Amino acid sequence: xxxxxxxxxxxxxxxxxxxxxxxxxxxxxxxxxxxxxxxxxxxxxxxxxxxxxxxxxxxxxxxxxxxxxxxxxxxxxxxxxxxxxxxxxxxxxxxxxxxxxxxxxxxxxxxxxxxxxxxxxxxxxxxxxxxxxxxxxxxxxxxxxxxxxxxxxxxxxxxxxxxxxxxxxxxxxxxxxxxxxxxxxxxxxxxxxxxxxxxxxxxxxxxxxxxxxxxxxxxxxxxxxxxxxxxxxxxxxxxxxxxxxxxxxxxxxxxxxxxxxxxxxxxxxxxxxxxxxxxxxxxxxxxxxxxxxxxxxxxxxxxxxxxxxxxxxxxxxxxxxxxxxxxxxxxxxxxxxxxxxxxxxxxxxxxxxxxxxxxxxxxxxxxxxxxxxxxxxxxxxxxxxxxxxxxxxxxxxxxxxxxxxxxxxxxxxxxxxxxxxxxxxxxxxxxxxxxxxxxxxxxxxxxxxxxxxxxxxxxxxxxxxxxxxxxxxxxxxxxxxxxxxxxxxxxxxxxxxxxxxxxxxxxxxxxxxxxxxxxxxxxxxxxxxxxxxxxxxxxxxxxxxxxxxxxxxxxxxxxxxxxxxxxxxxxxxxxxxx
Numbered sequence: 001x002x003x004x005x006x007x008x009x010x011x012x013x014x015x016x017x018x019x020x021x022x023x024x025x026x027x028x029x030x031x032x033x034x035x036x037x038x039x040x041x042x043x044x045x046x047x048x049x050x051x052x053x054x055x056x057x058x059x060x061x062x063x064x065x066x067x068x069x070x071x072x073x074x075x076x077x078x079x080x081x082x083x084x085x086x087x088x089x090x091x092x093x094x095x096x097x098x099x100x101x102x103x104x105x106x107x108x109x110x111x112x113x114x115x116x117x118x119x120x121x122x123x124x125x126x127x128x129x130x131x132x133x134x135x136x137x138x139x140x141x142x143x144x145x146x147x148x149x150x151x152x153x154x155x156x157x158x159x160x161x162x163x164x165x166x167x168x169x170x171x172x173x174x175x176x177x178x179x180x181x182x183x184x185x186x187x188x189x190x191x192x193x194x195x196x197x198x199x200x201x202x203x204x205x206x207x208x209x210x211x212x213x214x215x216x217x218x219x220x221x222x223x224x225x226x227x228x229x230x231x232x233x234x235x236x237x238x239x240x241x242x243x244x245x246x247x248x249x250x251x252x253x254x255x256x257x258x259x260x261x262x263x264x265x266x267x268x269x270x271x272x273x274x275x276x277x278x279x280x281x282x283x284x285x286x287x288x289x290x291x292x293x294x295x296x297x298x299x300x301x302x303x304x305x306x307x308x309x310x311x312x313x314x315x316x317x318x319x320x321x322x323x324x325x326x327x328x329x330x331x332x333x334x335x336x337x338x339x340x341x342x343x344x345x346x347x348x349x350x351x352x353x354x355x356x357x358x359x360x361x362x363x364x365x366x367x368x369x370x371x372x373x374x375x376x377x378x379x380x381x382x383x384x385x386x387x388x389x390x391x392x393x394x395x396x397x398x399x400x401x402x403x404x405x406x407x408x409x410x411x412x413x414x415x416x417x418x419x420x421x422x423x424x425x426x427x428x429x430x431x432x433x434x435x436x437x438x439x440x441x442x443x444x445x446x447x448x449x450x451x452x453x454x455x456x457x458x459x460x461x462x463x464x465x466x467x468x469x470x471x472x473x474x475x476x477x478x479x480x481x482x483x484x485x486x487x488x489x490x491x492x493x494x495x496x497x498x499x500x501x502x503x504x505x506x507x508x509x510x511x512x513x514x515x516x517x518x519x520x521x522x523x524x525x526x527x528x529x530x531x532x533x534x535x536x537x538x539x540x541x542x543x544x545x546x547x548x549x550x551x552x553x554x555x556x557x558x559x560x561x562x563x564x565x566x567x568x569x570x571x572x573x574x575x576x577x578x
Contacts, residue, residue: 024092030137041531046134051318052253054405056529060536062490070577073111077569083543085134086526097132115159127176134180145177165211191248198243198432217294219246227281240276245269260349261289266311270440272427273307284312288349297349309395310337336397338362360398360419385427394423403484420451472511482548484526496523543569
């Protein structure tokens with residue numbers, strides 16, 4: 001039996017809290033007002049702001065001087081595996097979450113370690129992904145989810161645990177947490193992973209002061225609830241909704257003006273759609289929700305009856321479109337299925353489809369309804385039970401979980417993409433049991449197929465949000481791209497994500513590469529930017545691993561690429577030199 005225990009804690013000595021240094025002064029409490037209007041000198045949210053822009057208003061570093069960027073300090077995290085969390089900064093306090101349930105706090109100016117928190121992993125625990133995608137801040141506390149289904153609140157100045165509460169059950173429920181929390185008006189919201197293990201996805205909200213659970217919203221409706229008719233009602237698959245996936249394993253975005261939460265929903269479980277016939281709401285969708293009680297206001301489903309593990313877990317970026325001389329509130333997202341989506345939204349959270357276009361090769365969508373956005377499928381490219389099918393892009397999609405970035409200066413969306421890759425497998429029926437893989441496909445049968453004579457796979461695309469067209473692109477002939485992008489008011493974008501381990505800066509308007517720096521490990525974490533005493537800094541965490549390491553090994557077997565990229569986590573902070 002293929003167990004969830006396949007990946008373990010590697011015998012790490014886990015200890016509660018280690019205070020390593022005296023704090024660098026007062027800690028300014030994080031309020032709702034500060035999260036709605038974050039100061040340019042801080043990076044208070046994983047994506048910089050509630051809208052999900054991954055954009056810094058700082059402009060000291062620009063095209064004319066970025067070549068002078070030099071390391072200001074660096075520090076090791078003392079763990080391996082894939083580091084996927086950004087450096088979150090509030091004044092002189094920087095917080096970095098790492099794999100294996102660890103949070104580090106640094107003096108953001110000097111790099112001095114302030115404290116280290118590690119939560120001991122339970123005996124026998126394992127997870128498909130042992131990573132963590134970041135912390136959240138509220139008041140004088142730091143909040144972090146742990147892979148073993150716990151949400152913890154830590155004292156921001158000391159790392160001391162204030163409270164912890166259970167979000168999910170890894171023993172019987174097969175779930176685990178990799179997501180960063182999102183906090184709105186004192187409510188800490190987080191959802192688990194586990195779509196390959198028969199989880200029924202959900203989002204929960206907890207009181208930031210007490211840890212008390214406030215509400216739960218399941219992403220698959222129970223019988224009788226709106227949307228339940230899109231799941232099998234009788235027959236062999238009538239109970240498919242109970243273990244149908246739809247995990248909400250990435251942080252959402254928030255419209256603070258209208259108090260509407262936008263959250264992405266993951267893949268169906270099993271992957272094979274004919275084992276849960278129907279549209280399967282709300283798999284592969286974006287939900288507009290009321291953050292006060294979790295009520296679903298509206299939704300848009302990117303593709304129905306998800307049979308490719310494409311999911312829809314990345315919440316779309318909140319932007320205003322310029323249309324016919326008017327500003328129209330909207331959503332934009334480069335989804336894993338290889339299509340870029342433009343959606344309109346109103347003050348009540350109602351979502352309407354506007355248009356979509358492919359940004360990488362997709363051989364599944366035969367057409368897309370111009371009014372509803374509903375695709376029709378090439379059935380030959382849809383895996384099913386007992387049937388082999390090849391589809392493009394592969395399950396890692398045109399863009400996997402890494403964040404795109406939006407710059408209001410350039411009006412462009414910057415997308416870390418992968419193209420010229422496909423996948424094939426045959427669906428099988430697998431039982432759902434605690435700790436057991438149940439994706440409807442044998443792991444050994446999942447085959448990555450690369451286009452013949454491919455000119456590149458990874459790269460960055462820049463799209464005009466209003467014009468709806470690609471403006472420029474950079475491509476990587478011998479690397480995938482698994483790196484989030486940071487845009488800045490200096491009209492620079494920063495990105496890692498490549499197997500050569502380089503951290504790069506590009507001209508945001510032209511795409512010209514302006515600077516690069518070799519890192520000790522590859523970068524799959526989102527960069528961030530902050531300022532201290534009027535000096536701008538760029539922070540990024542290096543640490544290769546998880547899916548991109550698996551892909552690298554596959555590319556070695558097929559094309560002779562280096563078998564592995566050096567691992568090992570480290571935090572790097574850069575500033576302009578003389």
